Amino acid sequence: MAKNDIVGIKKISMYVPQGIHDSKYIAEKSGIPRDVIENKFGILKKHKAAPNEQVSDMAVKAALKAIEGIDPMDLDLVVYCGSEYKDYYLFNLAARVQDVIGAKNANAFEIHSLCSAGVLSLNVLKSMMLSNPDINRVLLVTSSKETDLINYENQRSRFMFNFGDGAAAALLVKGYECNKILSTHMITDGDFAYDVASYGIGSISYYKYSVLDYDLRNLDVRNPKSMKERLDPVTLDNFCDVIEKSVEKSGYRTEDIDFIAPIFMKRSILNHILDRFNLTEENSFVLENYGHCQSADAYISILEAQKLNRIKKGDLVVMLGAGTGYTWAATTVKWG
Structure with missing residues (x-):
């Protein structure tokens, strides 16, 4: 594989908020026994963002960790692939991240495929990078605050009681020979x-x-x-x-x-x-x-x-x- 045909993941980062919903809390709110929450649902605890901590705030925190030591002006593209529940309805979160982290030279757009997007976006972006000589460094960001959307009293939605808040980011670099996609x-x-x-x-x-x-x-x-x-x-x-x-x-x-x-x-x-x-x-x-x-x-x-x-x-x-x-x-x- 020639170097120009390679896209590698240079760095992965994550951010989770300080708030916690543990199995005891979920059991009390849902009426489901705690041992069922832990053993059948598979949840010991999960993180919960504060009301004033938005989806873009978490995305930015993960993004900044991923580009530590790198000039954000060297990024060519910022892509968001996280939850469609964002700061606002019909809102470009990728552009918000691009602006806040100072990636003024980068373009920005979003990929949505619900919870599969973080995985499949790697291949989408690899293809873009290999077919575009001017796209060499891409920041992929995902974030979710979907705990806001879960009502523990609604038993129809119980398979989503596992939703936790948090964000991740990955810096993709063309020609980087480690962690090859x-x-x-x-x-x-x-x-x-x-x-x-x-x-x-x-x-x-x-x-x-x-x-x-x-x-x-x-x-x-x-x-x-x-x-x-x-x-x-x-x-x-x-x-x-x-x-x-x-x-x-x-x-x-x-x-x-x-x-x-x-x-x-x-x-x-x-x-x-x-x-x-x-x-x-x-x-x-x-x-x-x-x-x-x-x-x-x-x-x-x-x-x-x-x-x-x-x-x-x-x-x-x-x-x-x-x-x-x-x-x-x-x-x-x-x-x-």
């Missing part, structure tokens, strides 16, 4: 497109309500039983399929996988995936102290795994994501 594979099943939404916001509801009450602003699930019946038979296979195909498209075999950086999932599902590839929890990271920080999950997994020496030079790392709608995605990275 390889290939991505995705599976989308649009049958799930209407299953999860904030149903009171958008063109369908715009003319229905003169005043939008709190519940209509929250995330909700239209028919949890139906969604579960359709999702359970396919989700494990789809996770494994995108992992396998991402690795194979990258020129490797599944036997070469050293680490899977997952989206938040309870330990039992993660272990099923790891078993499929003859891996153990030492080859991954359980996000039980973070919850589901939307598209930031795989990046947090990598950072925490590095602290535990679970990722080393030369490892084949697969970043795994999934977003309602429903899209499963995996991107393979050759580490070190």
Whole structure:
């Protein structure tokens, strides 16, 4: 692979707010026993942003960590791939980050694919960088404050009780020969497109309500039983399929996988995936102290795994994501 055909991840950073919703808090608010929250939902604690800490504030904090020691004027592009729940409705958060961090020479835009965007954006941006001689340094940022949208009393939305607040950023550099971004594979099943939404916001509801009450602003699930019946038979296979195909498209075999950086999932599902590839929890990271920080999950997994020496030079790392709608995605990275 020629140097000009390489895009590497020079640095990954993260930010999580100080507030905490632990399993005791969630149990009290939801009426679900604490041991169920911890063992079935897979949550020990997660972070909660303060009311005056906005989605862009967290994104900027992660971004500044990712570009420490680098002149922001050298960035060519700033891209946001996080939650669509942002400071304002119909608001360009990428442009806000570009301005606040001082990346005045950079263009900015957003990629939205819900919780799969952090993984698949790597391949989108790699392609852009390799086809554009004037794009050499890209800052990818994701942030989420979706705890605001969760009503613990709404049992229809209980599969989203794991949402936690936080942000991550990755600095991508053309010609950087470490942490090389390889290939991505995705599976989308649009049958799930209407299953999860904030149903009171958008063109369908715009003319229905003169005043939008709190519940209509929250995330909700239209028919949890139906969604579960359709999702359970396919989700494990789809996770494994995108992992396998991402690795194979990258020129490797599944036997070469050293680490899977997952989206938040309870330990039992993660272990099923790891078993499929003859891996153990030492080859991954359980996000039980973070919850589901939307598209930031795989990046947090990598950072925490590095602290535990679970990722080393030369490892084949697969970043795994999934977003309602429903899209499963995996991107393979050759580490070190």
